[in-house]
Amino acid sequence: MGFSLVFSVLRIINFSYGSIFMLGAFVGLTVLGLVGKSFLAAFLAVVVVLGFVGVLVERLVVRPLREKGAPPFLALVSTLGASIFLQAAAEVIWGAEVRGYPILFPQQFYTVAGARISFTEVVTLLFAIGLMVGLQAYVKWGKMGKAMRAVAQDTQAAALMGVNVNQVITFVFAVGSAMGAAGGLLTGTYYGYAQPAMGFMVGLKGFIAAIVGGMGSVAGAGLGGFLIGMTEALGGAYISFDYKEVILFSVLLLVLLIRPSGILGHSIREKV
Amino acid sequence: MLDIRDLHVGYGSIKAVEGISLKVAAGEIVVLLGSNGAGKSTTLKTVSGLLTPSRGEIWFQDERIDGLPPHRVTGRHIIHCPEGRRVFPEMTVTENLEMGAYVERRRSVVKERMALVFDLFPRLKERASQPAGTMSGGEQQMLALGRALMGGPRLLLLDEPSLGLAPALVESIFASIGDISTADKTMGILLAEQNAAEALEIGDRGYVMETGRLTISGTAEELRRDETVQRAYLGAAVAG
Amino acid sequence: MRSSTGKIIAMALIAVFAFSLVLSGCAKPKEEVILGLIAPLTGSKADQGRQFKEGAEAAVKVINEEGGILGHPVRLEIIDDEGRPENAANAASRLAAMDGVIAVVGPSSTASVSAAAPILQDAGLILWSPAASTGSLVTENQLVYIIANPISVYAKYMPAYAQETLGATKVAIINVSDDWGRNVTNAQLEILDDYGLEAVEVTSYTQGDREFRSQITAMMAENPDVLFLNCHYTEGALITKQTRDLGYDVPILVQATCVYPQFLEIAGEQGEGVVSFDSYPPSDSAIRQEKTAWWKETFGYADFETYHINSYDIVMMYKYAFEEVGNFDDVEAVAEVIGNISGFQGILVERTHDENRLPASDVFYPIVVRDGAWVSLETGQ
Ligand SMILES: Nc1ncnc2c1ncn2[C@@H]1O[C@H](COP(=O)(O)OP(=O)(O)OP(=O)(O)O)[C@@H](O)[C@H]1O
Ligand SMILES: [Mg+2]
Numbered sequence: 001m002g003f004s005l006v007f008s009v010l011r012i013i014n015f016s017y018g019s020i021f022m023l024g025a026f027v028g029l030t031v032l033g034l035v036g037k038s039f040l041a042a043f044l045a046v047v048v049v050l051g052f053v054g055v056l057v058e059r060l061v062v063r064p065l066r067e068k069g070a071p072p073f074l075a076l077v078s079t080l081g082a083s084i085f086l087q088a089a090a091e092v093i094w095g096a097e098v099r100g101y102p103i104l105f106p107q108q109f110y111t112v113a114g115a116r117i118s119f120t121e122v123v124t125l126l127f128a129i130g131l132m133v134g135l136q137a138y139v140k141w142g143k144m145g146k147a148m149r150a151v152a153q154d155t156q157a158a159a160l161m162g163v164n165v166n167q168v169i170t171f172v173f174a175v176g177s178a179m180g181a182a183g184g185l186l187t188g189t190y191y192g193y194a195q196p197a198m199g200f201m202v203g204l205k206g207f208i209a210a211i212v213g214g215m216g217s218v219a220g221a222g223l224g225g226f227l228i229g230m231t232e233a234l235g236g237a238y239i240s241f242d243y244k245e246v247i248l249f250s251v252l253l254l255v256l257l258i259r260p261s262g263i264l265g266h267s268i269r270e271k272v
Numbered sequence: 273m274l275d276i277r278d279l280h281v282g283y284g285s286i287k288a289v290e291g292i293s294l295k296v297a298a299g300e301i302v303v304l305l306g307s308n309g310a311g312k313s314t315t316l317k318t319v320s321g322l323l324t325p326s327r328g329e330i331w332f333q334d335e336r337i338d339g340l341p342p343h344r345v346t347g348r349h350i351i352h353c354p355e356g357r358r359v360f361p362e363m364t365v366t367e368n369l370e371m372g373a374y375v376e377r378r379r380s381v382v383k384e385r386m387a388l389v390f391d392l393f394p395r396l397k398e399r400a401s402q403p404a405g406t407m408s409g410g411e412q413q414m415l416a417l418g419r420a421l422m423g424g425p426r427l428l429l430l431d432e433p434s435l436g437l438a439p440a441l442v443e444s445i446f447a448s449i450g451d452i453s454t455a456d457k458t459m460g461i462l463l464a465e466q467n468a469a470e471a472l473e474i475g476d477r478g479y480v481m482e483t484g485r486l487t488i489s490g491t492a493e494e495l496r497r498d499e500t501v502q503r504a505y506l507g508a509a510v511a512g
Numbered sequence: 513m514r515s516s517t518g519k520i521i522a523m524a525l526i527a528v529f530a531f532s533l534v535l536s537g538c539a540k541p542k543e544e545v546i547l548g549l550i551a552p553l554t555g556s557k558a559d560q561g562r563q564f565k566e567g568a569e570a571a572v573k574v575i576n577e578e579g580g581i582l583g584h585p586v587r588l589e590i591i592d593d594e595g596r597p598e599n600a601a602n603a604a605s606r607l608a609a610m611d612g613v614i615a616v617v618g619p620s621s622t623a624s625v626s627a628a629a630p631i632l633q634d635a636g637l638i639l640w641s642p643a644a645s646t647g648s649l650v651t652e653n654q655l656v657y658i659i660a661n662p663i664s665v666y667a668k669y670m671p672a673y674a675q676e677t678l679g680a681t682k683v684a685i686i687n688v689s690d691d692w693g694r695n696v697t698n699a700q701l702e703i704l705d706d707y708g709l710e711a712v713e714v715t716s717y718t719q720g721d722r723e724f725r726s727q728i729t730a731m732m733a734e735n736p737d738v739l740f741l742n743c744h745y746t747e748g749a750l751i752t753k754q755t756r757d758l759g760y761d762v763p764i765l766v767q768a769t770c771v772y773p774q775f776l777e778i779a780g781e782q783g784e785g786v787v788s789f790d791s792y793p794p795s796d797s798a799i800r801q802e803k804t805a806w807w808k809e810t811f812g813y814a815d816f817e818t819y820h821i822n823s824y825d826i827v828m829m830y831k832y833a834f835e836e837v838g839n840f841d842d843v844e845a846v847a848e849v850i851g852n853i854s855g856f857q858g859i860l861v862e863r864t865h866d867e868n869r870l871p872a873s874d875v876f877y878p879i880v881v882r883d884g885a886w887v888s889l890e891t892g893q
Contacts, residue, residue: 100778109759157358162346162375192753
């Protein structure tokens, strides 16, 4: 999601996203330890703190490259560096081991059409959907959202409309990071853990989701994420859980072979 | 209102504009003639802040504006309608027009301006919810002009609005530009063109630019009668 | 004259002879013998190595106070292998080249034992690891022993408990897909029948996986009465947590690999009631507490843990075996005595070897998570 947002606006692949996701889980855990079991407090803190970290990443490792006119793929390298740095920092602060999450929601269960659903699942799912729909709506109708799309489609023309391009890009990083971090918090709540290494696979999967769904399409990234989840769960259940990653990457390869621009993507134009 | 003084602009070591000075007053249409690579676009981009000059000054309404970032220049209602239209292809016509009024906070003003634009280009109204990228070149140029008008320009910078359009369309676009100018006598227009015949038709004054320098200047009438201009631009235009 | 001279010489000879008899027979102490100890004193397993050392030192102290082994005082030659197999092999070579070494305690892991065993075997030295638990080390090497229960022994704990205490009939097993996880699961599957159990679902995961909800859902669809988790502590804790989060209160049994504080920290409230198994009376049992107090008082060590116990008993059983045989030279005979050990009273439990010379025991001690701590199931109830 956040991944695709940043890509769509800047045509750069932001690899720090995975680490920001992980930091979301840890900052959430720490806040929960400080203020007690308030999901909302943790959510707000995570969004604010990691939104700010996202801005720092943009200012420190992305903008200098952009201002020097470096090719966008270099940002892939520099954000990967930032990602590794953030993960190492997390290991220093929280240790490299898995940390358990407290129980945040009442342990209640419902049976819907024969499947059991827990309250936690309902809340995390609704929250995730809410965030996704909210982001999508904002990008579609919000003023800043429109500016983002304008910058994405034609940066110079957007500047001529009076869009402060740097501000929009900073904002994109802030929102993208806040979304990613919220994802980390939700994952921590849902699976009950946080670990510095947890971001790596997520970063990679976010990248895949964005590719599978179609680069630069927020809806596509959502769809891609859903397909990844399904592939893993079904591949795991029907073939082997040991090979779920192998299956996932095979599907990625297949999609790229059949539709290089992703399922909802249109071909990426080189901008003049 | 616009006063360019001894402007020099380059791309790295390439010098594109080498010491030009020109003025645009409120209510006039000033034509900047020049063939490919003369430096017209570079000049306009420098005024709108996309490029920073290496030397010289740009003044707008007694304020120095060179070196300001583009969004600050746009904030002063200097609206640059770029070469090649540059509409936002995945946005609808309405969204494109809304982007044109990005700095305008008052919704009522945005509405008024959009109504004016739709009056000027009824075609855009028909296509209001169509993605801009799927429209024809002429429609896109109308949209680009309309979008520029949405910013409530005091100074309008038009870069080759006739580029790539069929002659009939060219005529109607220039007619619209003339209308825009007549409608608002406080607005200045700087029009960069290769199509000298049509441009000088609506223009009040003009300059001829060659490899980064201004070689000839005068009223539209004087330029039309100038031999060099006739040979280099009008002749070519007629023959073409 | 001649006869008196002869007498004097004769008497002098007798005196010298007698004196030398006195010297050799009474006053001169027997020479010291050496027990080699290869332990991970530094590195990630330093805590284990410290226990090896402290346990062995305590036993040697007791032995020397009681007159040594076959009257020979015992000295420990301690070598740090940092827990690395190549260092264990080096240590083995050094001990093999040293005079007076009678046997070796250590090293720690299966890999280190595999590296050291051939070298010591060539030198005619017995190796006895206080920590390795791989049965094939013993069955494949004439002079190797282990003291930790091998998989064949502890694979019985869960099925036995599931049948006797839980009255379960259907089990679901999830294991880490490494050698250990697969071996434990296979050993369990082989004996499930004996305990009237049926495996309704067996699934595995890759070490490092964190998200098990779909596997748990698949397992629980088979309605097992109990879950066996053949996992390391991180994944064990997460599987427990996610099972509870999904609303299943099925009994969960975990291997001793989960009996760590980290398991409790990660599993949190949802870890309550999880059962595991100890081969020794747990630290809150009366017998263990009594022995712990004695241990501290006698030797001054602050704690009394698994590898203290193992190391101590190994040294004591070496003494027993050498004294049974009566010399230090007949290694084969000593090995045979050790292989046949039965009902040897160790510091905390009796030691018996089965027909494969492996530790044999049907006794185990269930422990449970209660109020965020591992406690004896008996005393905790
Ligand atoms: N981005 C750039 N980098 C380097 N040189 C450039 C760049 N843009 C323009 N130039 C050079 O600057 C000079 C002036 O170009 P400019 O685009 O201003 O000309 P123009 O008068 O607008 O021409 P046209 O009629 O083709 O639009 C040309 O020689 C051109 O090659
Ligand atoms: Mg140009």
